[in-house]
Amino acid sequence: MSRRILCVNVLAAVVLTTGLDSFGADVSGAIKTIRAVDNEGKGNKEALTAWRELSQAEVADLPKILAGFDGANPLAMNYLRSAVETIVDRSTAAGGKLPATELEKFLFDTKHDPKARRLTFELLAKVDPQAPDRIIPKMINDPSVELRRDAVARLIEAGKKLLAAEKPTDEQSQAARQVFAQALDGARDDDQVQEIKKQLEGLGQSVDLPSHFGFLLGWKLVAPFDNTDKKGLNIAYPPEKQLDLKATYQGKEDKEIQWVEHTTTDEYGIVDLAKVLSPFKGAVAYAVTEFQSPTELPVEFRLGTPNSWKVWLNGDLLFGREEYHRGMTIDQYRMKGTLKAGKNTILIKVCQNEQTEEWAQRWAFQLRVCDATGTAILSADRTKKTAKPGQSTGSD
Amino acid sequence: MPRAFLITFGLLATLCCAGADWPQFRGADSSGVANDRQVPTTIGDRIAWSAELPGRGLSGPIVVGERLFLTASSGYQQDRLHLLCFNVQTGKKLWEREFWATGRTLCHPKMCNATPTSASDGKRFFAFFSSNDVICVDLDGNLQWMRGMTYDYPNASNSIGMASSLAIAGDTLIVPVENMSESFTAGLDPATGVNRWKLDRPLIDNWTSPAVLRGKTPDDDLVILQSAKGISAIKPYTGFEAWHFDEPANVQPSATSAGGILYVPSKGLTALEPGANGAAPRVVWQANRISPATPSPIVDDGKVYAINGSGVLICADAKSAQVLWQLRLQVQSGEKPSRSVFSSTPVAAGGHLYVFNEDGVAMVVKTGATGEIVSSHEFGETILCTPAIANGALYVRSDQHLWKIGK
Numbered sequence: 115m116s117r118r119i120l121c122v123n124v125l126a127a128v129v130l131t132t133g134l135d136s137f138g139a140d141v142s143g144a145i146k147t148i149r150a151v152d153n154e155g156k157g158n159k160e161a162l163t164a165w166r167e168l169s170q171a172e173v174a175d176l177p178k179i180l181a182g183f184d185g186a187n188p189l190a191m192n193y194l195r196s197a198v199e200t201i202v203d204r205s206t207a208a209g210g211k212l213p214a215t216e217l218e219k220f221l222f223d224t225k226h227d228p229k230a231r232r233l234t235f236e237l238l239a240k241v242d243p244q245a246p247d248r249i250i251p252k253m254i255n256d257p258s259v260e261l262r263r264d265a266v267a268r269l270i271e272a273g274k275k276l277l278a279a280e281k282p283t284d285e286q287s288q289a290a291r292q293v294f295a296q297a298l299d300g301a302r303d304d305d306q307v308q309e310i311k312k313q314l315e316g317l318g319q320s321v322d323l324p325s326h327f328g329f330l331l332g333w334k335l336v337a338p339f340d341n342t343d344k345k346g347l348n349i350a351y352p353p354e355k356q357l358d359l360k361a362t363y364q365g366k367e368d369k370e371i372q373w374v375e376h377t378t379t380d381e382y383g384i385v386d387l388a389k390v391l392s393p394f395k396g397a398v399a400y401a402v403t404e405f406q407s408p409t410e411l412p413v414e415f416r417l418g419t420p421n422s423w424k425v426w427l428n429g430d431l432l433f434g435r436e437e438y439h440r441g442m443t444i445d446q447y448r449m450k451g452t453l454k455a456g457k458n459t460i461l462i463k464v465c466q467n468e469q470t471e472e473w474a475q476r477w478a479f480q481l482r483v484c485d486a487t488g489t490a491i492l493s494a495d496r497t498k499k500t501a502k503p504g505q506s507t508g509s510d
Numbered sequence: 511m512p513r514a515f516l517i518t519f520g521l522l523a524t525l526c527c528a529g530a531d532w533p534q535f536r537g538a539d540s541s542g543v544a545n546d547r548q549v550p551t552t553i554g555d556r557i558a559w560s561a562e563l564p565g566r567g568l569s570g571p572i573v574v575g576e577r578l579f580l581t582a583s584s585g586y587q588q589d590r591l592h593l594l595c596f597n598v599q600t601g602k603k604l605w606e607r608e609f610w611a612t613g614r615t616l617c618h619p620k621m622c623n624a625t626p627t628s629a630s631d632g633k634r635f636f637a638f639f640s641s642n643d644v645i646c647v648d649l650d651g652n653l654q655w656m657r658g659m660t661y662d663y664p665n666a667s668n669s670i671g672m673a674s675s676l677a678i679a680g681d682t683l684i685v686p687v688e689n690m691s692e693s694f695t696a697g698l699d700p701a702t703g704v705n706r707w708k709l710d711r712p713l714i715d716n717w718t719s720p721a722v723l724r725g726k727t728p729d730d731d732l733v734i735l736q737s738a739k740g741i742s743a744i745k746p747y748t749g750f751e752a753w754h755f756d757e758p759a760n761v762q763p764s765a766t767s768a769g770g771i772l773y774v775p776s777k778g779l780t781a782l783e784p785g786a787n788g789a790a791p792r793v794v795w796q797a798n799r800i801s802p803a804t805p806s807p808i809v810d811d812g813k814v815y816a817i818n819g820s821g822v823l824i825c826a827d828a829k830s831a832q833v834l835w836q837l838r839l840q841v842q843s844g845e846k847p848s849r850s851v852f853s854s855t856p857v858a859a860g861g862h863l864y865v866f867n868e869d870g871v872a873m874v875v876k877t878g879a880t881g882e883i884v885s886s887h888e889f890g891e892t893i894l895c896t897p898a899i900a901n902g903a904l905y906v907r908s909d910q911h912l913w914k915i916g917k
Binding site: 151153154155158159161162165166169187188189191192193195196197199200203229260263303305433435436437438440441443446 | 585586605607608609610612616618645647651652653654655656657658661662664665668669670689690691698702703704705713715
């Protein structure tokens with residue numbers, strides 16, 4: 115064997131055994147090290163060395179690095195993203211070209227992480243001005259909320275163009291209605307949903323916002339338990355210990371209290387406890403509802419409230435937070451949970467403090483169930499309940 | 511004239527006139543005062559360059575040598591974090607790095623994720639956001655480490671946004687994360703981002719920024735943390751409390767220091783003389799009439815300045831608290847007087863204060879026996895940041911642009 119062949123063989127063996135990629139960067143090893151970063155700076159020191167190595171990789175390695183986003187935690191994704199940007203900047207400055215075909219293939223593979231795919235789209239769009247027109251219209255139901263948002267924006271503009279004439283024809287109105295309906299199907303962000311709803315209602319078509327977002331409307335409520343000096347959040351009152359919807363409790367100031375039924379008609383599923391119950395101060399309310407799931411299903415619970423709160427799913431605490439009167443918005447808090455097949459019980463504790471200022475009187479919540487993109491997941495036994503237009507009680 | 515005198519004079523003139531770096535909120539010593547006599551006293555005719563920004567921001571610029579660093583945030587959810595670096599001479603963007611927020615991005619509409627001001631230790635750029643993400647890159651934009659303080663401590667957030675800025679003291683990066691639900695300030699190792707210490711703080715909203723009380727040596731530096739539960743002086747390397755002052759302080763305007771005296775927005779304004787070796791500070795004076803609203807107070811040349819809630823600039827003697835003069839910060843803006851709404855903390859150089867109202871109206875106030883607005887300029891864009899001064903120039907940003915005023 116000649117010395118040259120021996121060298122090539124040795125090099126190939128090294129590449130195979132160490133995973134060395136172009137120009138010797140150990141891409142796989144670096145990705146693995148970076149993916150180990152976690153809470154409180156764990157793995158930071160090792161990740162710095164790995165990042166330096168990874169950022170020396172070639173653009174040919176980009177699909178592999180982007181695939182490294184799959185299942186990574188948010189910190190690791192940022193490390194990887196930064197390496198991608200550094201590699202692209204260096205290559206671009208040197209007049210290099212991105213592996214566009216491979217990147218586009220990666221982009222359209224929806225098994226990959228949505229953020230990695232969005233980043234890939236942005237890389238492609240930088241070097242190919244036609245890329246957005248070619249790619250975005252296909253993204254109306256994409257797992258990436260940002261790609262989806264761009265697709266929805268295009269449909270909204272298309273619908274508006276159809277209605278741009280002073281007196282649109284019936285055909286134009288019908289076409290616009292279809293376009294807006296398609297946009298609504300893809301829309302997850304509230305600003306876009308609001309815009310589409312306005313357009314559709316102008317065309318005589320109503321929109322069921324509670325179902326679109328997946329707000330839970332029917333609740334059983336009980337209050338007031340004591341929250342004097344904001345101590346109630348961490349006191350486990352009877353509904354937390356055992357849920358008995360027929361029970362009578364000794365509430366605040368020895369009031370006898372019972373569960374009452376309430377179905378909100380608010381478009382955003384807002385349950386206004388101060389109106390439905392009473393504007394109690396220094397009080398705790400509990401709200402409970404059932405959710406039927408045909409299968410075991412990981413979901414997100416998205417809560418809005420200006421009050422302190424805790425949420426339980428089937429008796430397990432999902433999260434709790436002490437904060438009063440710092441606004442109430444849709445999707446203010448996001449929690450992950452897994453529905454079991456069949457009946458699920460969702461319990462919320464909502465605490466009102468004793469502030470007397472006018473801006474500190476709200477006692478309310480809204481809760482929806484959805485997937486990671488914000489797509490509504492509806493209870494199997496849900497009946498459509500469309501709120502009347504203009505019934506939203508707004509936000510803080 | 512003797513040559514030695516000329517050399518000495520020249521050296522002194524250079525030291526006096528050439529601005530130093532501006533490495534954090536209100537500069538290296540948290541004073542907002544630059545020893546720099548070359549900053550223009552007119553603005554509209556002295557704009558050297560402007561640069562477009564990729565996102566919103568209330569964060570102020572910081573300057574290290576020939577480089578200016580800035581943050582911005584963008585996206586429907588304000589979850590895109592931009593780290594930017596510009597050449598201060600040309601305004602050319604040298605690099606940009608983008609990250610995704612790992613914490614909550616909700617903010618009051620006036621604010622955005624890029625509200626806190628960043629910091630630099632001269633070797634690294636530390637960016638901080640309302641989502642409590644801390645990102646460290648070197649001066650060329652190469653990632654060094656990232657922390658998600660809400661990722662680590664899930665209840666550390668504020669539903670209307672966080673605003674406190676970073677500070678560097680005692681070779682430690684001070685990260686304030688104070689709020690109603692999970693409240694703390696942490697001291698991080700600048701090299702690795704790992705906690706040196708984490709100090710539980712009052713469960714109260716707090717948008718103030720740490721002030722650095724410089725000691726005789728860096729080891730003697732103290733970090734001043736204020737809240738509605740009082741003032742704590744912290745040893746930056748260990749997080750140990752050197753002393754505490756019980757009077758409640760404001761939660762928006764931040765303390766400043768000059769000549770070893772600490773000026774705290776508390777009961778109007780309170781001047782404290784820190785005690786030695788952990789002794790409680792002595793109250794030099796308390797003055798209700800000097801009541802800073804959102805902008806922090808500033809002390810320059812023996813006088814303390816504060817902008818009150820009516821948009822009036824109050825000038826008082828820093829030793830006695832005697833009010834010397836007051837000036838309504840208002841100029842004609844089109845056909846109307848400019849609005850008296852201020853978030854930006856004034857900065858000072860060469861006997862002038864540089865003040866920006868929220869509508870982007872800049873006013874240059876000559877300070878002396880009386881106060882006088884000597885020039886003004888309308889940027890036409892919302893400005894809530896605290897500007898930077900370095901190398902004879904003033905740097906300020908809006909949601910859309912970054913400007914250099916100076917040569």
